[in-house]
Amino acid sequence: MTTQALTKPWRSNRSQVHKFGGTSLANASRFQAVAAIVKQIVTDSMLPHDWQPDRDCWLVVSAPGKTTDQLCALLELTGQDAAIELAVAKLRDDLTELVCQTLSGSLQAEVLAELALWLAGLPALVQAGQTADVLALGESLSALLLSRLLRQSGLSADWLDSRKFLTVDGQQIRWDESEQYLLSLRTAGIQVVTGFIARDPAGHSLTLGRNGSDYSATILGRLVQAEQVHIWTDVDAIYSGDPRRLAAAHPYHQVSWRQACLLAELGNPVLHARTLAPLYNSQMQLQVRSSFEPTRQGCQIVPNASCQASFVTDLQQMVLLSVHDLHGFDAHWLATELQQPVVTLQQSEQGNLWLLPSKVADRAVQLLAEHEVHAVHDTTAYYAVAWLKPAPVQQEALPADVAACLQRLQPAHTYQSKELAVWLFEQELSAVSFAELHHYCTQPRPDIQLIVAGTGNVGSEFLRLLPGHQQRCEGSHGLQLAAVFNSRQMVLKPAAVQELPSLLQQAVSLQQQALLAEIARLPAPKVLIDLTPSQALAEQYPDFIAAGCHIISANKQGVTLPEPQYQRIRTLLSEQKLQWLSNTTVGAGLPVQRALNELQAAGDTVRRISGIFSGTLSWLLCLYDGRTAFSDLLLQAKALGYTEPDPREDLSGRDVQRKLLVLARELGCSLDLADIRLEPLLPEALAGASWDDFWQQRAEFDALMQQHLVQASAQASPKQLRYVGELTLTDDGVDACVRLVVVPETDPLAAIQPCDNVFVIESDWYQQLPLVIKGPGAGRTVTAGGVHADLAQLSRQLLLSTPANLSRSS
Numbered sequence: 016m017t018t019q020a021l022t023k024p025w026r027s028n029r030s031q032v033h034k035f036g037g038t039s040l041a042n043a044s045r046f047q048a049v050a051a052i053v054k055q056i057v058t059d060s061m062l063p064h065d066w067q068p069d070r071d072c073w074l075v076v077s078a079p080g081k082t083t084d085q086l087c088a089l090l091e092l093t094g095q096d097a098a099i100e101l102a103v104a105k106l107r108d109d110l111t112e113l114v115c116q117t118l119s120g121s122l123q124a125e126v127l128a129e130l131a132l133w134l135a136g137l138p139a140l141v142q143a144g145q146t147a148d149v150l151a152l153g154e155s156l157s158a159l160l161l162s163r164l165l166r167q168s169g170l171s172a173d174w175l176d177s178r179k180f181l182t183v184d185g186q187q188i189r190w191d192e193s194e195q196y197l198l199s200l201r202t203a204g205i206q207v208v209t210g211f212i213a214r215d216p217a218g219h220s221l222t223l224g225r226n227g228s229d230y231s232a233t234i235l236g237r238l239v240q241a242e243q244v245h246i247w248t249d250v251d252a253i254y255s256g257d258p259r260r261l262a263a264a265h266p267y268h269q270v271s272w273r274q275a276c277l278l279a280e281l282g283n284p285v286l287h288a289r290t291l292a293p294l295y296n297s298q299m300q301l302q303v304r305s306s307f308e309p310t311r312q313g314c315q316i317v318p319n320a321s322c323q324a325s326f327v328t329d330l331q332q333m334v335l336l337s338v339h340d341l342h343g344f345d346a347h348w349l350a351t352e353l354q355q356p357v358v359t360l361q362q363s364e365q366g367n368l369w370l371l372p373s374k375v376a377d378r379a380v381q382l383l384a385e386h387e388v389h390a391v392h393d394t395t396a397y398y399a400v401a402w403l404k405p406a407p408v409q410q411e412a413l414p415a416d417v418a419a420c421l422q423r424l425q426p427a428h429t430y431q432s433k434e435l436a437v438w439l440f441e442q443e444l445s446a447v448s449f450a451e452l453h454h455y456c457t458q459p460r461p462d463i464q465l466i467v468a469g470t471g472n473v474g475s476e477f478l479r480l481l482p483g484h485q486q487r488c489e490g491s492h493g494l495q496l497a498a499v500f501n502s503r504q505m506v507l508k509p510a511a512v513q514e515l516p517s518l519l520q521q522a523v524s525l526q527q528q529a530l531l532a533e534i535a536r537l538p539a540p541k542v543l544i545d546l547t548p549s550q551a552l553a554e555q556y557p558d559f560i561a562a563g564c565h566i567i568s569a570n571k572q573g574v575t576l577p578e579p580q581y582q583r584i585r586t587l588l589s590e591q592k593l594q595w596l597s598n599t600t601v602g603a604g605l606p607v608q609r610a611l612n613e614l615q616a617a618g619d620t621v622r623r624i625s626g627i628f629s630g631t632l633s634w635l636l637c638l639y640d641g642r643t644a645f646s647d648l649l650l651q652a653k654a655l656g657y658t659e660p661d662p663r664e665d666l667s668g669r670d671v672q673r674k675l676l677v678l679a680r681e682l683g684c685s686l687d688l689a690d691i692r693l694e695p696l697l698p699e700a701l702a703g704a705s706w707d708d709f710w711q712q713r714a715e716f717d718a719l720m721q722q723h724l725v726q727a728s729a730q731a732s733p734k735q736l737r738y739v740g741e742l743t744l745t746d747d748g749v750d751a752c753v754r755l756v757v758v759p760e761t762d763p764l765a766a767i768q769p770c771d772n773v774f775v776i777e778s779d780w781y782q783q784l785p786l787v788i789k790g791p792g793a794g795r796t797v798t799a800g801g802v803h804a805d806l807a808q809l810s811r812q813l814l815l816s817t818p819a820n821l822s823r824s825s
């Protein structure tokens with residue numbers, strides 16, 4: 016079928032088409048319910064003020080309840096006059112009852128008279144084998160009855176037989192012709208149009224096949240350039256699986272157009288492939304709604320492809336069909352001819368592999384042969400499960416949990432594309448296994464929104480590593496870069512990480528309040544990743560928490576705020592069930608806090624932590640031999656990304672002091688920085704000056720360091736300078752200090768690589784031989800890597816939390 020743009024401007028582009036199926040019109044009370052819905056649509060105050068229901072409301076109807084089944088049964092009786100009479104009499108009774116229960120007075124009399132005429136002509140049509148004319152009675156009655164019921168409720172309405180305008184040639188709609196006929200027939204008032212039936216170019220009746228009324232609705236929508244088409248049925252959502260068989264199937268209220276097409280190809284009963292075709296290249300919105308729950312939102316078919324919806328469907332008794340030399344024919348064409356699902360599994364120049372029900376395989380081969388397409392079908396009938404993937408998982412590799420599930424279920428064949436996975440099993444899966452597969456395929460995979468603060472040494476490295484992390488977690492969850500800001504600028508939703516440097520250069524200046532408002536609007540889960548050295552930002556954590564953010568910080572200012580401020584942040588976080596991960600504030604990427612947490616959670620009690628906690632000072636003191644000035648080495652350490660933004664934070668010992676405080680708090684101690692004794696490397700006078708003043712006076716500092724070195728070397732056996740931290744917990748309290756020491760070369764603290772940190776942890780379980788964590792404790796890559804490790808840990812925790820915590824857009 017081809018569709019073409021209709022440009023003639025005779026219609027209002029605010030038209031709406033509402034289609035009501037047989038279930039919605041099953042009996043008199045359902046007719047009343049539909050009339051109430053239509054009345055509501057017409058009077059709905061939400062519609063634009065100039066909306067004119069009398070001109071712009073189109074209804075498409077199917078036959079009432081089981082009427083089509085009764086008419087089909089009647090057609091089976093061709094040649095049996097007496098049986099036909101009996102069947103028509105039964106039909107007359109049923110439909111008369113329906114009319115009498117629905118209408119009263121003259122409107123009732125009018126419809127009964129018309130019905131009597133149609134029923135009188137029915138035997139002749141059956142005997143003549145005029146199938147479409149026989150079946151048309153059902154839709155005609157629905158349209159007539161509903162139009163009169165609407166009139167009875169005070170609305171201007173009439174019915175329209177679609178055979179008067181909708182012209183179909185084979186599978187092709189004759190758009191221009193249909194439009195011309197429709198133009199000539201148009202009258203004022205709500206138009207109730209018969210679904211399912213149409214005319215051929217010669218004017219003979221024909222039917223549009225399975226779910227033809229939905230198709231009629233979207234064709235009509237396109238003809239009248241409707242703004243919206245509503246398919247009213249008995250469900251108000253499209254489910255992730257058949258809800259009658261999968262108790263855990265979840266409803267989606269938004270499905271992308273592409274997914275709806277694929278679902279239809281898989282034989283999903285809610286929408287059929289042909290129904291969607293007239294929407295192609297049009298502005299029409301399609302909405303599936305329940306006439307049983309008309310106030311609910313329904314399911315919208317949206318153009319964008321970023322939908323989270325994911326579907327699992329199974330197909331019984333399916334066979335493989337190899338097809339060569341298609342001559343322009345495709346699976347979609349075959350599916351329409353057969354009125355059965357035909358799924359494309361492989362497509363290549365060598366040939367195509369399709370999956371279709373075994374009961375139509377011979378017919379398919381024959382049909383294709385008639386068009387000189389060579390096809391062979393396999394004799395093995397499979398049980399197939401198809402997974403229509405959500406946009407974030409659209410890659411060929413399966414998410415680990417789905418792959419593990421399939422490992423257990425052992426499909427005979429697997430076919431994969433970006434959008435679809437199809438597994439063929441030799442035996443039908445048990446209900447439990449099918450439910451398990453559905454669970455892993457469709458479980459919510461959250462998009463975590465990242466708000467990154469700081470684009471310096473650590474921040475830029477974190478962003479550089481982000482695409483790799485995003486790729487690794489694809490299929491289990493998404494990491495969306497929602498905002499990036501530094502002390503000057505902010506960028507919201509940057510298109511690509513690679514473009515950030517230039518985006519930041521052109522970006523708007525940082526406006527904290529606007530940024531916070533934007534963050535508050537983001538869907539959860541979201542996380543502030545603080546890669547700044549800023550105390551001001553740390554003091555703003557409560558605002559970020561109020562906007563719903565988890566926190567990951569490499570910035571030590573937050574974790575070392577004065578105790579009351581720090582505890583307030585902790586309380587706010589726990590009230591909102593949010594996390595704060597700060598593993599890189601001590602030992603950069605080394606898993607120090609993680610180890611302490613695990614020991615304590617397991618029941619151990621940590622008594623003492625000592626060692627080397629500054630990567631910068633470790634690097635400087637390892638390399639310093641008096642030949643290069645200490646301050647020159649400091650510049651090199653800064654260039655290597657080891658130092659704090661102001662390296663005097665390292666030299667003053669304050670950075671190590673902070674780390675000791677972080678560890679003490681991790682162990683549950685109530686402490687402040689002032690409680691930790693500090694013996695700085697840098698004389699106080701130089702620490703407080705500006706950087707320029709310090710640099711001018713660096714010779715003074717270099718001389719001091721030279722002096723320390725000489726003193727250490729002057730001792731009997733060779734000695735090394737090391738800057739250490741010590742934290743001891745006793746029943747009487749905490750003792751903590753930071754200082755320069757001289758250690759013999761045999762000491763474990765001497766045997767380190769430049770930049771190494773050493774954490775010696777003594778606990779009840781590690782008394783004689785302490786637990787030692789050792790490795791590079793500074794540097795942009797290890798630190799940014801550690802921040803990613805925190806992010807991975809947070810993601811795992813979020814994935815373990817209940818789906819209700821993971822706000823989704825679908």
Ligand SMILES: NC(=O)C1=CN([C@@H]2O[C@H](COP(=O)(O)OP(=O)(O)OC[C@H]3O[C@@H](n4cnc5c(N)ncnc54)[C@H](O)[C@@H]3O)[C@@H](O)[C@H]2O)C=CC1
Binds near residue numbers: 472503603794795
């Ligand atoms: N270098 C290392 O090995 C390690 C560093 N860290 C910590 O990582 C943090 C970042 O260090 P670097 O990247 O070396 O610093 P940097 O000076 O290179 O970059 C700091 C970034 O923060 C931004 N910034 C400053 N104040 C801000 C504010 N109020 N709001 C928004 N952005 C602000 C700056 O504009 C800059 O983009 C520091 O807190 C440091 O202690 C932690 C562990 C190891």
Ligand SMILES: N[C@@H](CC=O)C(=O)O
Binds near residue numbers: 629665
């Ligand atoms: N400047 C710090 C960086 C890590 O926190 C250090 O050298 O340890």
